[in-house]
Amino acid sequence: MALETAAPLASTRVPYEVLTLPPASGTTRARAGRLTTPHGVVDTPQFMPVGTNATVKALDPDDIVSTGAQIILANTYHLYLRPGHERIERLGGLHRFMAWDRPILTDSGGYQVVSLADSRVIDDDGATFRSHIDGGTHRLTPETVMQIQEALGPDIAVAFDHPVFPSSPRAEVEDATERTHRWAERSLRAHTREDQALFGVIQGGLEPDLRARSTQFIASMPFDGLCIGGLAGDETPVERALALDVVIPVLEADPRPRYLMGLGSPRDLLEAVHAGVDLFDSVLPARVARTGQVWVPGDRLNLRNAAFLDDPRPIQDDCPCLACRRFSRAYLAHLFRARELLAYRLATCHNLTFTLDFMTRIRTAIKAGVFPESLTELRARAGRSIRGQATDEPA
């Protein structure tokens, strides 16, 4: 079957403008754009820090702003289970609840049902599972997931989907992909909030024909943006690149933002932008920070190493973050050894600042028309990639 570029569908709920198109030479599919949400503008390519439980772990909203974040992600599954979407709605919605007045995206919960919940049973109507918190039985359907996200009130909601690990057998991928399509239609029908965007999810695993078919199907529907699901799992970077080489050409003339869910190491972000992706999220920068690992240009430091106990330098000389402005590697190394809570806040501020600064460098290069030429320098700054990043911790 020949691939046809999906017809773009007009949407005004979160207008997206492509400001810099990829060059006609075809040396890169990277593009720069601007997403306008009810709570502010998001420059793309962009990375979203993850606030699983309506908090980016260890940071307050001022800290999050200071890292350069323009938009954060919160997890539908977690907030549905605790404290409950109806309670958050009664308390004024998610923005007010967590005192964050900038854009928020909530995910579909599908990934957490598959990766976190116990004894889940997925049928065509929905998913029944036991809570990872208290073992209680719950059921999510496309319709209830829309109700939950409309109650939470993020700027962007995501259609309920059935993800599978990239390495799953073809029959399993095909089954989950077809179900995701049926659930996408039901999500669209159930979603009523006009001040909230709805993104659809492309699945298809690593099977080129299933991936292409899923891209065409989801892109043919009036979603406000397109999520690329089922990657950032156990696939290799080469497998991921091949999958993106199927997805992005189908979407070439599509004006909507493309969001690859779950990717977070600087090198992986860079290559995915090069492949044509606009938006990302991951717990990775914050999670590795809490283990004492901080990113610096071209490298990663483990602050638990004894070598840092006498090191008076900041983590990174030119970094504007809370940790680097005021504190030494020696102080951080001490805090981690003493398991002091400030260690987690400072290291998280640094890794998110590094990641968001890296995205700014990428956007600047794209807008200046020198992105492919800058790849060598950007790859050197990114350092090596980190595998196994998509697993979600029970929080």
Ligand SMILES: [Zn+2]
């Ligand atoms: Zn720093």
